[in-house]
Amino acid sequence: xxxxxxxxxxxxxxxxxxxxxxxxxxxxxxxxxxxxxxxxxxxxxxxxxxxxxxxxxxxxxxxxxxxxxxxxxxxxxxxxxxxxxxxxxxxxxxxxxxxxxxxxxxxxxxxxxxxxxxxxxxxxxxxxxxxxxxxxxxxxxxxxxxxxxxxxxxxxxxxxxxxxxxxxxxxxxxxxxxxxxxxxxxxxxxxxxxxxxxxxxxxxxxxxxxxxxxxxxxxxxxxxxxxxxxxxxxxxxxxxxxxxxxxxxxxxxxxxxxxxxxxxxxxxxxxxxxxxxxxxxxxxxxxxxxxxxxxxxxxxxxxxxxxxxxxxxxxxxxxxxxxxxxxxxxxxxxxxxxxxxxxxxxxxx
Amino acid sequence: xxxxxxxxxxxxxxxxxxxxxxxxxxxxxxxxxxxxxxxxxxxxxxxxxxxxxxxxxxxxxxxxxxxxxxxxxxxxxxxxxxxxxxxxxxxxxxxxxxxxxxxxxxxxxxxxxxxxxxxxxxxxxxxxxxxxxxxxxxxxxxxxxxxxxxxxxxxxxxxxxxxxxxxxxxxxxxxxxxxxxxxxxxxxxxxxxxxxxxxxxxxxxxxxxxxxxxxxxxxxxxxxxxxxxxxxxxxxxxxxxxxxxxxxxxxxxxxxxxxxxxxxxxxxxxxxxxxxxxxxxxxxxxxxxxxxxxxxxxxxxxxxxxxxxxxxxxxxxxxxxxxxxxxxxxxxxxxxxxxxxxxxxxxxx
DNA sequence: CTGAAAGCGCTTACAG
DNA sequence: CTGAAAGCGCTTACAG
Numbered sequence: 001x002x003x004x005x006x007x008x009x010x011x012x013x014x015x016x017x018x019x020x021x022x023x024x025x026x027x028x029x030x031x032x033x034x035x036x037x038x039x040x041x042x043x044x045x046x047x048x049x050x051x052x053x054x055x056x057x058x059x060x061x062x063x064x065x066x067x068x069x070x071x072x073x074x075x076x077x078x079x080x081x082x083x084x085x086x087x088x089x090x091x092x093x094x095x096x097x098x099x100x101x102x103x104x105x106x107x108x109x110x111x112x113x114x115x116x117x118x119x120x121x122x123x124x125x126x127x128x129x130x131x132x133x134x135x136x137x138x139x140x141x142x143x144x145x146x147x148x149x150x151x152x153x154x155x156x157x158x159x160x161x162x163x164x165x166x167x168x169x170x171x172x173x174x175x176x177x178x179x180x181x182x183x184x185x186x187x188x189x190x191x192x193x194x195x196x197x198x199x200x201x202x203x204x205x206x207x208x209x210x211x212x213x214x215x216x217x218x219x220x221x222x223x224x225x226x227x228x229x230x231x232x233x234x235x236x237x238x239x240x241x242x243x244x245x246x247x248x249x250x251x252x253x254x255x256x257x258x259x260x261x262x263x264x265x266x267x268x269x270x271x272x273x274x275x276x277x278x279x280x281x282x283x284x285x286x287x288x289x290x291x292x293x294x295x296x297x298x299x300x301x302x303x304x305x306x307x308x309x310x311x312x313x314x315x316x317x318x319x320x321x322x323x324x325x326x327x328x329x330x331x332x333x334x335x336x337x338x339x340x341x342x343x344x345x346x347x348x349x
Numbered sequence: 350x351x352x353x354x355x356x357x358x359x360x361x362x363x364x365x366x367x368x369x370x371x372x373x374x375x376x377x378x379x380x381x382x383x384x385x386x387x388x389x390x391x392x393x394x395x396x397x398x399x400x401x402x403x404x405x406x407x408x409x410x411x412x413x414x415x416x417x418x419x420x421x422x423x424x425x426x427x428x429x430x431x432x433x434x435x436x437x438x439x440x441x442x443x444x445x446x447x448x449x450x451x452x453x454x455x456x457x458x459x460x461x462x463x464x465x466x467x468x469x470x471x472x473x474x475x476x477x478x479x480x481x482x483x484x485x486x487x488x489x490x491x492x493x494x495x496x497x498x499x500x501x502x503x504x505x506x507x508x509x510x511x512x513x514x515x516x517x518x519x520x521x522x523x524x525x526x527x528x529x530x531x532x533x534x535x536x537x538x539x540x541x542x543x544x545x546x547x548x549x550x551x552x553x554x555x556x557x558x559x560x561x562x563x564x565x566x567x568x569x570x571x572x573x574x575x576x577x578x579x580x581x582x583x584x585x586x587x588x589x590x591x592x593x594x595x596x597x598x599x600x601x602x603x604x605x606x607x608x609x610x611x612x613x614x615x616x617x618x619x620x621x622x623x624x625x626x627x628x629x630x631x632x633x634x635x636x637x638x639x640x641x642x643x644x645x646x647x648x649x650x651x652x653x654x655x656x657x658x659x660x661x662x663x664x665x666x667x668x669x670x671x672x673x674x675x676x677x678x679x680x681x682x683x684x685x686x687x688x689x690x691x692x693x694x695x696x697x698x
Numbered sequence: 699c700t701g702a703a704a705g706c707g708c709t710t711a712c713a714g
Numbered sequence: 715c716t717g718a719a720a721g722c723g724c725t726t727a728c729a730g
Contacts, residue, residue: 002707013717018709026715045469049398049407050707053722058398060451060472084433091452095463100472102409103440103452114444120394123409123449266645296615296642351723362701367725375699399723402706699730706725714716 001044010038021046022056052122059099061319062124063090064115066106066131081262081291082308086130086152089312097320099125106131112138119147126168126319128152136162143169148322150315155205156332166330170318172311176206176288179304179337180213183258183286186302186339188221191348192256192284196229196247198240198268200260207235210260210288229254233264240264244271253277255348256284262291262303269297269344280346290340300342307335350393359387370395371405401471408448410668411473412439413464415455415480430611430640431657435479435501438661446669448474455480461487468496475517475668477501485511492518497671499664504554505681515679519667521660525555525637528653528686529562532607532635535651535688537570540697541605541633545578545596547589547617549609556584559609559637578603582613589613593620602626604697605633611640611652618646618693629695639689649691656684 003017010017012035019027020035038044052058065083087103094101102124104114118124119142126148129139136158142149148168151159156171187195197214200207218225228250231243240259247253248271259265265287269279279285279299287294290305314333321327352366359366361384368376369384387393401407414432436452443450451473453463467473468491475497478488485507491498497517500508505520536544546563549556567574577599580592589608596602597620608614614636618628628634628648636643639654663682670676 003709004707014708015710015717016715019716022709028715031715043465043469045466047402047707048470048472049401050722051709052398053396053402053724054707054709055722056709087436087452091454095453095460100467101452103436103450104444105440111444116392117394118449120392121397123397293642293645297645298647352725353723363724364701364726365699368700371725377699380699396723399706400725402708403723403725404706405725701728701730703728704726706723709722710720712717712719714718 001042003044003046006035006038006042006044009042010035057125057323058123060102060124061094061099061316061323062102062104062115062118062127063087064104064106064127064129064131066129068107068109068131081289081293082306083130085308086312089309090128090316093313093316094320097316099316099320116141119145125323126150128315128319129154130315140164143167148319150319150322152311152315153205155208168322169330170315170322170327171332172315172318173332173334174206174306174308174311175334175336176209177213179306179339180210180258180288181217182337182339183288183304184214184217186341187256187258187284187286187345188217188223190256190284190345192254193223194226194229194254194256195223196226196231196254196257198231198233198243198257198259198264200233200235200264204235207260214258226254228252229257233260235261235264237263237267240267241271244268245275248272248275248277253283256286256345259285259287262287262289262294262301265301265303265344266293266297269301280344284345286345294340295342299344302342302344303340305338305340307337310335350391352393352395355384355387355391355393358391359384406474406672407472409451409473410443410448410665410672411451411453411464411467411476412436413453413455413476413478413480415478417456417458417480430638430642431655432479434657435661438658439477439665442662442665443669446665448665448669465490468494474672475499477664477668478503479664489513492516497668499668499671501660501664502554504557517671518679519664519671519676520681521664521667522681522683523555523655523657523660524683524685525558526562528655528688529559529607529637530566531686531688532637532653533563533566535690536605536607536633536635536694537566537572539605539633539694541603542572543575543578543603543605544572545575545580545603545606547580547582547592547606547608547613549582549584549613553584556609563607575603577601578606582609582616584610584613586612586616589616590620593617594624597621597624597626602632605635605694608634608636611636611638611643611650614650614652614693615642615646618650629693633694635694643689644691648693651691651693652689654687654689656686659684 003014007014007017017035020032091101106112128150130152143165146168150170152172154171199211202208233240233243259268265285272279287301287303290303294301294303352363356363356366366384369381440450455461477499479501492514495517499519501521503520548560551557582589582592608617614634621628636650636652639652643650643652
């Protein structure tokens with residue numbers, strides 16, 4: 001069933017069928033109704049490729065999940081508590097707006113080619129990039145072609161410094177700096193003076209932000225930052241576990257440990273438990289991300305909730321807006337985090 | 350950059366460029382090399398829509414996640430421990446085979462239309478349907494058009510009984526019946542004689558299979574099936590929690606409880622914990638699915654592991670095979686589960 | 699081995 | 715208001 005067939009059945013030309021389908025104003029209600037009836041009856045759907053080829057959009061956006069850390073179990077990206085809700089919200093929001101979502105994972109630099117391809121082959125109108133280690137050169141190439149692009153969790157100053165073409169570009173972040181500061185302030189308000197940190201991967205924007213906020217909040221309060229309380233966790237459970245055990249073996253513990261994500265917080269809790277160190281009585285723990293596990297483990301973990309829902313929804317709105325040319329050509333929005341207080345931190349007297 | 354441009358630059362015709370791109374045998378190495386060099390140099394990618402329109406495939410498969418249970422938090426489908434790994438494996442497997450994945454969620458019967466549309470608009474070469482309550486009428490419509498289709502977790506006898514056109518159709522299942530039987534046999538081998546069940550949603554294939562296996566394994570061993578030990582859990586945490594509390598209030602407990610999924614097992618554990626009933630000393634618990642949480646909670650949950658990886662990978666292989674017409678027109682494969690023994694079941698003496 | 703031409707199924711100025 | 719025609723960028727018999 002092609003538009004030609006519909007045209008014949010309705011006694012009009014293909015042009016008119018097309019006008020009806022695309023809701024052009026200059027077609028009288030009666031012809032419109034006539035055509036629509038036939039379309040309805042035969043469940044006609046215009047061929048999306050022919051449409052796109054003839055100049056219409058594809059009504060498809062790309063969602064590219066980048067995970068290039070060899071240490072992570074690379075084949076489990078959508079089970080990750082960070083990616084999963086993003087997929088959820090992006091797909092739902094896009095679907096609700098009548099867009100399809102093409103989803104692709106990037107595990108190696110070679111896979112970046114696939115992102116470019118999706119654009120060059122005109123498979124998508126725009127794309128959302130999420131995950132660690134976005135390749136600035138790829139981004140440069142994409143934006144130089146005016147491909148509508150949204151970056152989630154990206155350092156804006158890098159974009160500025162690199163003098164990227166900022167047309168059709170949007171950047172979505174969470175306010176990790178402020179969120180971390182709030183968490184540390186909370187610990188301080190409980191009376192903690194000796195606070196340690198499990199750092200995230202410093203090659204990521206969020207890893208750097210969380211550490212920077214930790215450092216400056218301590219300094220602002222005149223607290224000392226002991227280097228043996230600074231653990232390189234790299235956002236990974238295994239690394240965090242090992243580092244925590246090293247800390248324990250060194251003898252002296254901080255009274256509180258800020259963990260740059262929940263995975264590491266849980267690993268630390270396991271390490272402490274194994275050595276008979278009780279949470280929160282012996283040491284207070286605070287996580288980041290507020291994953292599902294945070295409220296499930298015992299004791300329940302106090303954590304900083306990431307505004308993933310807002311970020312994902314906003315990313316879709318932005319990319320659709322950019323495709324429609326109804327968005328300002330460059331935007332940069334950050335959503336606030338929220339400290340969720342549970343049972344893993346203790347008041348010091 | 351169009352094939353025409355490449356042709357000019359390489360000093361050949363569009364036909365030849367096309368032949369090179371599609372790897373036709375009848376083009377000499379030297380012309381091939383000449384053309385490839387230009388393609389390389391300009392990073393040319395053929396327009397996917399023009400290709401598809403001219404008869405080539407789209408190299409895209411659809412993944413449709415169906416979740417129509419109003420009680421579930423419908424907007425969280427990809428965070429579900431069942432869907433998330435399927436998305437993972439489907440996307441990865443498809444990407445590795447050079448296919449893109451179009452992903453769409455179905456929350457209401459109206460959304461089914463979107464699946465049909467994706468096919469009618471020729472956006473995809475084939476599709477994978479996963480989730481509860483697949484609409485048999487939709488499936489009938491799709492298969493009647495010979496759309497390559499793979500159904501995950503679907504009752505084969507229904508397909509047979511409904512006399513569907515089985516061309517270009519494949520069905521992938523897990524061996525829930527055998528898995529459940531193994532779990533119950535295990536409990537019996539530990540000495541349990543009074544075994545209860547938290548049932549899944551009986552409108553789903555897996556819900557029915559798991560219950561049927563429970564029932565017949567008890568009977569096979571001459572054990573009685575007490576109706577007050579049969580709880581309607583509907584696969585939901587909340588329902589399971591309420592039903593477990595009712596069981597507790599009734600006074601007499603079974604010595605073991607088989608839960609048709611881990612979510613319900615965890616809810617039951619919470620209910621028992623609240624009433625001071627100890628696991629596994631007072632009651633043994635066994636779950637199904639072996640989700641991430643099973644190995645995290647305390648005590649660690651014994652559970653039946655679903656072969657989700659095999660299922661998802663196989664689904665992609667099947668759908669690609671069907672698109673290539675290299676698969677038998679109908680197939681039906683089931684993968685075995687595996688009982689993962691942890692700490693939630695006790696030997697009875 | 700290779701090019702000219704038709705065709706895939708739409709949209710959109712253009713002309714009326 | 716509406717149709718004939720050109721064009722989107724490919725592929726593929728067809729002819730040579």
